[in-house]
Amino acid sequence: MHENPRNMTQGQFSFLPPLTDDQIKLQMAYAIKQGWALSVEYTDDPHPRNTYWEMWCQPMFDTKDPAAVMTEVTECRKVYGNMYIRVNAFDNSRWRESVAMSFIVNRPKYEPGLALSRTEGPGRTIQYRVHSYATDKPKGERYK
């Protein structure tokens, strides 16, 4: 049977082949044209409810060109090249005031994914716990 080969598909473009730097810049250019602020974030914990990835830098509110954001991505990859890195675009206009784009621009070489454990309760109910294998290890030793 055909099976989805990926085990971490957060973000807008996770089902496409990894974006090249030029493709990433085109997406950034789109966001800048809409007046959105781009930011770069990284994490070693891909849990779906892990909302707050570490901020690599402040959101770039005044940046006019994708090259500037790409510079930050490149710098971030140098330091955290074996973690997940995503680019977010923030739209501060009224009635949105939220994230407008979010896509992954870097992945660890080996992605162990997430574990599911079950605790059975009364009436056949089950409480589920999803957790990242990576977080079993202390910070700094994950994804080695």
Next chain:
Amino acid sequence: MATGGAGKKELKGADRYKAGVLEYKVMGYWQPDYVPKDTDVIALFRITPQPGVDADEAAAAVAGESSTATWTVVWTDRLTAAELYRAKAYRVDPVPNAPDQYFAYIAYDMDLFEGDSIANLTASIIGNVFGFKAVKALRLEDMRIPVAYLKTFQGPPTGVMVERERLDKFGRPLLGATTKPKLGLSGRNYGRVVYEALKGGLDFTKDDENINSQPFMHWRDRFLYCMEAVNRASAATAEVKGHYLNVTAGTCEQMIERAEFAKELGSVIIMIDLVLGYSAIQTISKWARRNDMILHLHRAGNSTYSRQKNHGMNFRVICKWMRMAGVDHIHAGTVVGKLEGDPLMVKGFYDTLLQPHTPVAPELGLFFKQEWASLGKCMPVASGGIHLGQMHQLLHYLGEDVILQFGGGTIGHPDGIQAGAEANRVALESMVQARNEGVDYLAKGPEILAKAAKSCKPLQHGLDTWKNITFNYASTDTPDYTPQTTTSR
């Protein structure tokens, strides 16, 4: 234009309240000089008067029957501020290209209605009046709800932006599928479809409108198996996933019991059908707000009264009422799928659900300027006969804030359900990518899909299977709009 009836003036004082039968016009329900207040509820009806009844009188009759009047004069009117409570027909326009039909504008004082009650509002506006003999047919086309009245309603329990933040999904339409076959699967088999579709790449799966608690699958069984599938898929993809658990039931108590169980199992979303009725919808909406639950509404039953042009009500009014009553998702048309929907009319529905304010736009069927008074946005759902080969059209017509539901288009994939889901996700992501890159994706849609299919076999097989499927039937419900029409009153 005021066809006929000229010279018949509104009666005042003692003459007005003499026992007997008067024309509605004469009783004060036709007031061509009335200027609606900002706090008035305004309704626009399409009236087809009985032969021999002039348009003003028909409009006055509708105003009367949907507010204070009865068939004969009653002196007890004089115990009230009757002039205030009377609804006022103030404008009648002929419908372009429909000689026997008229658009009647009727204003209602806000004090005619109880706050935060769709049931009370609709009991007046679409209560007795639709069976009324003076009109051959009657259709409620649009309403203007004043801000002051809107403020008494909760609105969507979650709203589009908070929903996206909870799901952590941005910048693209969401993907869903309805479990098929609609009826007959056991809980165990049903959950299999859910797991495959979610793991394959969809964000949501959905119960169908008529899946409640039948002999082949009782509701608890369905909930338990579906949540096993949702959690397995979430762990497999590191994404938040959901299955719309339909909590529609015979009584409100049963409905709440099912919703509580969904919450206990950790579901992010529940579902109801429009046939629940307005009070039950408001009940579950408030429950959903209290319990951080996204609320999906299937518009089951609406076409019985929304599809025919001369009688019933336009779906955009349902959209307005449901945004007020408070649902997070509502099925609102696909443009290209198997169900009714003219592109402009569908855009009118979508704007009604998503915009903070909508201007007058007759080409979209929006007759009034409507301020939404900070009520949340309601996510439109496109479902019914759409497939991945139409991805460029869907993105173009429906935009980014929409849930695209490919039921058959996922489960019917030749390589299996996961392949179907993956094909849909790849088609969607490649189309969004092309759009953002500035490509003319509407014109080049097929090329973009063909290119994406080179690195995704399931997409190639999906395209081969469905490439020629279209549903090209004329819409029955289209806007009555001639830009040159001169309106008079």
Next chain:
Amino acid sequence: MTTTPENPTDSFDLEGEFARSNVQAVLDKLDRELIGLRPVKQRIREIAALLLVDKARRSMGLETGAPTLHMSFTGNPGTGKTTVALRMAEILKNLGYVRQGHLVSVTRDDLVGQYIGHTAPKTREVIKKAMGGVLFIDEAYYLYKPENERDYGQEAIEILLQVMENQRDDLVVILAGYANRMEVFFQSNPGFRSRIAHHLDFPDYSDVELFEIAKIMVDAQHYVLTPEAVKVLKEYIPRRMKMPHFANARSMRNAIDRAKLRQANRLFGRKDRTNLTRKDLTTIEAEDLLASRVFQ
């Protein structure tokens, strides 16, 4: 921009490319904005021609690598360096050498922090804002303070040099300031000199040019000089040029601003101020200029 095209062409329409680029319109605008500056305008034309031919050569596969476009603008204050930089950004955009064409104008204070660790983020922030356009560093020599060996300016210089070398596609840097001080700066920082392709020297304006500049300013603000006032202005200019802190066009703007102030005061002091005419409000008299300290 930097790569050789897959299919080199055999012919290039230089004329058509020039027309499409709208560069002539920018040059015309510059002519209208700035009096004189013949040598500067000539250099700009030459640079535009060079870039256009570069583009043609690249289309035939004759050239690879991004050309160096960093520049230095030297000259006294008020000689039009910022205005020319703005137009240069526009020309570079029209010819496809920068993507956005905006100008970010900074001085040492915008780049250098006061405490350890502050400079690098500040400089990077400025560079990020300027990317896709032109970064204009006025009085660039203040970045380098040899008398203080722990001056943070050095950190900014190193970051700038790196970006000027590695991201020529993304950013054009223009260093500006007095000619003699820039010369000293370049001597002690050879890294800058070697990365700068075009040196533009902005000459001082002649008294005739300054008069023209002042006249354009007066017209633009809807004022009129009386014939006597014209005469006084013509005497004013050579006197002002000899005085300290002379700043070319900027001194003309200041002179006119002060004349406007005196005119307003004069009108306010009039007995019949309840009944001023349009002419009263627009006229600058000789006395409005004669009161200047230049004549004392």
